[in-house]
Amino acid sequence: MKKVTIIYGSTTGNTERVAELLKSNMDGADITLADASNAEKEMVQTADLILLGASTWGYGDIQDDFQAYYDSMSEDLLKGKDVAVFGCGNSDDFPDVYCEAVNLIKDKAAECGANIIGEGLKIDGEVDDNISAIESFAKSLL
Numbered sequence: 001m002k003k004v005t006i007i008y009g010s011t012t013g014n015t016e017r018v019a020e021l022l023k024s025n026m027d028g029a030d031i032t033l034a035d036a037s038n039a040e041k042e043m044v045q046t047a048d049l050i051l052l053g054a055s056t057w058g059y060g061d062i063q064d065d066f067q068a069y070y071d072s073m074s075e076d077l078l079k080g081k082d083v084a085v086f087g088c089g090n091s092d093d094f095p096d097v098y099c100e101a102v103n104l105i106k107d108k109a110a111e112c113g114a115n116i117i118g119e120g121l122k123i124d125g126e127v128d129d130n131i132s133a134i135e136s137f138a139k140s141l142l
Ligand SMILES: Cc1cc2nc3c(=O)[nH]c(=O)nc-3n(C[C@H](O)[C@H](O)[C@H](O)COP(=O)(O)O)c2cc1C
Pocket: 009, 010, 011, 012, 013, 014, 015, 016, 054, 055, 056, 057, 058, 059, 060, 061, 063, 088, 089, 090, 091, 094, 097, 098, 099, 100, 125
């Protein structure tokens, strides 16, 4: 069974909800779900696939809890690992830095030697308006 670890940072609960929906749409995988502030190295070391998710705040900034996790991302942890990235943002209000956290996390994971799977999932606005994109993304990863 494929072991998947989902690590997310979420301030108002949107990215957390996306993380939970990804989990519930990956039938047949053995999934560990963790808030970035509770994530442990072992969750990544033992996973076949790692999903990293964070919303974007301020102006193009990574969500606070995930920022600390981002700072701890290293080659030692991620080299050779399969990683996919997701996150929530708002393109109407922040067109120039829409879902910038997804881009930043993807770049850092690549710098750490991870294999980046796909383009990543960017959720614009309400999670409820993006359910089918979340389902497709989850299924594309199995
Ligand atoms: C003060 C503030 C700053 C924000 N900055 C950005 C931004 O720079 N880029 C973006 O795409 N979305 C931005 N957003 C939108 C949030 O990312 C969006 O509401 C997201 O769904 C929050 O997800 P979370 O509940 O998982 O933290 C901002 C929202 C607020 C209220």
